[in-house]
Amino acid sequence: xxxxxxxxxxxxxxxxxxxxxxxxxxxxxxxxxxxxxxxxxxxxxxxxxxxxxxxxxxxxxxxxxxxxxxxxxxxxxxxxxxxxxxxxxxxxxxxxxxxxxxxxxxxxxxxxxxxxxxxxxxxxxxxxxxxxxxxxxxxxxxxxxxxxxxxxxxxxxxxxxxxxxxxxxxxxxxxxxxxxxxxxxxxxxxxxxxxxxxxxxxxxxxxxxxxxxxxxxxxxxxxxxxxxxxxxxxxxxxxxxxxxxxxxxxxxxxxxxxxxxxxxxxxxxxxxxxxxxxxxxxxxxxxxxxx
Numbered sequence: 063x064x065x066x067x068x069x070x071x072x073x074x075x076x077x078x079x080x081x082x083x084x085x086x087x088x089x090x091x092x093x094x095x096x097x098x099x100x101x102x103x104x105x106x107x108x109x110x111x112x113x114x115x116x117x118x119x120x121x122x123x124x125x126x127x128x129x130x131x132x133x134x135x136x137x138x139x140x141x142x143x144x145x146x147x148x149x150x151x152x153x154x155x156x157x158x159x160x161x162x163x164x165x166x167x168x169x170x171x172x173x174x175x176x177x178x179x180x181x182x183x184x185x186x187x188x189x190x191x192x193x194x195x196x197x198x199x200x201x202x203x204x205x206x207x208x209x210x211x212x213x214x215x216x217x218x219x220x221x222x223x224x225x226x227x228x229x230x231x232x233x234x235x236x237x238x239x240x241x242x243x244x245x246x247x248x249x250x251x252x253x254x255x256x257x258x259x260x261x262x263x264x265x266x267x268x269x270x271x272x273x274x275x276x277x278x279x280x281x282x283x284x285x286x287x288x289x290x291x292x293x294x295x296x297x298x299x300x301x302x303x304x305x306x307x308x309x310x311x312x313x314x315x316x317x318x319x320x321x322x323x324x325x326x327x328x329x330x331x332x333x334x335x336x337x338x339x340x341x342x343x344x345x346x347x348x349x350x351x352x353x
Contacts (some may be wrong), residue, residue, distance in 0.1 A: 093167075
């Protein structure tokens, strides 16, 4: 098993179903947590030198921050559209209450900011790629959309049989105006997209994630990913993210790094960058957008 692939539940701790943070060796700048709440249960996060985004995955929530309560309408599930969110600045504790499943995206920063609410309607939705490279990208936490210190975050939804994070690319070194150094988290949710699928096949969707070395640092991941698994990208080429036929793929990306500029600049793998040239010759997958 790869050091950078974490099956669902394998990082569970202290009430969190998923807990990725800087306690993982070699991981520094980003984090992601997920939790499920019901029956009045709540969960809190202490003041840390990280900024956070509280993002509903399924359900509605209240976020208590420094005497204020933010109401999150949320959504039925990740397939049903964008969601509202709450941003919480660094060194600020908060508590989440509600009914459903949510994520907390985190990034190391020393830039102080007060907590704020961001409506679902603010999130730009783009169709990236065409043909069987088509995917839907929801840019809720990217520069120019969310005011933040260092965090960059988005959601990507890939129809069954398509490839996303493709062409493979990297962002593991600072090259002014060309590339920014960013760690990246992939948190997956998958679903069977055929109502005719029998049990237990409906409850066992799968996909694949590739990460490979871009320089002398060793990394070699080809993970079969299932619902609520996580893959970390400390460096290297990453992609494709492959949605197997019969199964739609969702992933939450969280990025941050040591650079002074909050920017998402990438370098394509030289062997596959030519694929972008055929995008204009094909139509976007008609299954997009999902909602």
